[in-house]
Amino acid sequence: MLPAESGIAEAAAVLRAGGLVAFPTETVYGLGANALDARAAARIFEAKARPSFDPLITHLADAADLPGLIGAVPPAVAALVERFWPGPLTLIVDRPAVIPPIVTSGLDTMAVRVPDEAAARALIAAAGVPVAAPSANRFGQLSPTRAEHVVAGLGGAVDVVLDGGPTRCGIESTIVDARGPQPVVLRLGALPVEALVEAVGPVTVRPGSSGQPVAPGTLAAHYAPRTPLIVGAAEPAAGDGGRRGLLAYRQTPAVGDWAAVEVLSPEGDLTVAAARLFDALHRLDAAGVTEIVAEPVPDVGVGRAINDRLRRAAATWH
Ligand code: TXA
Numbered sequence: 001m002l003p004a005e006s007g008i009a010e011a012a013a014v015l016r017a018g019g020l021v022a023f024p025t026e027t028v029y030g031l032g033a034n035a036l037d038a039r040a041a042a043r044i045f046e047a048k049a050r051p052s053f054d055p056l057i058t059h060l061a062d063a064a065d066l067p068g069l070i071g072a073v074p075p076a077v078a079a080l081v082e083r084f085w086p087g088p089l090t091l092i093v094d095r096p097a098v099i100p101p102i103v104t105s106g107l108d109t110m111a112v113r114v115p116d117e118a119a120a121r122a123l124i125a126a127a128g129v130p131v132a133a134p135s136a137n138r139f140g141q142l143s144p145t146r147a148e149h150v151v152a153g154l155g156g157a158v159d160v161v162l163d164g165g166p167t168r169c170g171i172e173s174t175i176v177d178a179r180g181p182q183p184v185v186l187r188l189g190a191l192p193v194e195a196l197v198e199a200v201g202p203v204t205v206r207p208g209s210s211g212q213p214v215a216p217g218t219l220a221a222h223y224a225p226r227t228p229l230i231v232g233a234a235e236p237a238a239g240d241g242g243r244r245g246l247l248a249y250r251q252t253p254a255v256g257d258w259a260a261v262e263v264l265s266p267e268g269d270l271t272v273a274a275a276r277l278f279d280a281l282h283r284l285d286a287a288g289v290t291e292i293v294a295e296p297v298p299d300v301g302v303g304r305a306i307n308d309r310l311r312r313a314a315a316t317w318h
């Protein structure tokens, strides 16, 4: 583990040599490899125990690097790039020939974004190559919002972990396919749907629509703690409630016999709640409880992405 400020040069050298570097972004920590190097990308799938059908997101240091990688940028994509990059928005584009098919799991499309985090952009710029990076956790488990989560989850499988402290957004990027007549949201995320609509007009939201998992962050079961989790009201159980943990939105319940309680945002701020979500779930998971009860949050703004993550975490246990 190296501090993000001073470890950039060393980490960039590791990337160029085909190694794996975990690094902070504004959303969650990413597990990066040189996106031009099929063998390096293969190591990501191995380290995460990630199925090969789940494509990676390619990260760039700057929006100005996009045309150099993919050629002409479709106007609707360019408009979103202009408005939201750097930021928690991943866009679907045609895969250029220089990106090996393993990165996109054989798809002829590629997911790409520029993170809004200085250390991430400095790292990618210093490496001088696009960086393929999924979230730096084992497949299906809780996403990492701190360097410590990465070390606990992936340990020795990573060559370098850059520690930039807790991530600002705490929840993954919103994924949008803007190549058609109307943008389609493939995964709810840190950029609220409302912000997209305000910028480009109506969008279709199709996360986890049945059938083929186009964006496997949209698999029904994902983002799961090791402890069984249910989504529901913060009501203490009649019987053995003493070992249950509560993930509350605003309020610690006055009555109840919870073994552990995490409150996401006493002030009722959904952005704060998103930033704390995975950290709180990591703590509840380590608290030795037999079940986690997660209160849904208001279904607006980034609250929609929080509820989406909670539902998928719960789906693992049903
Ligand atoms: O915020 C984020 O997006 C973080 C940070 C590290 O950038 N990354 C992240 O990566 O969440 P990951 O691998 O955990 O989720 C990426 C999602 C996957 O569900 C993947 O299937 C989808 O992006 N994806 C990648 N390429 C795609 C494509 N060509 N078409 C549709 N979905 C794609």
Ligand code: MG
Residues within 6 Å of the ligand: 134, 135, 143, 217
């Ligand atoms: Mg992930």
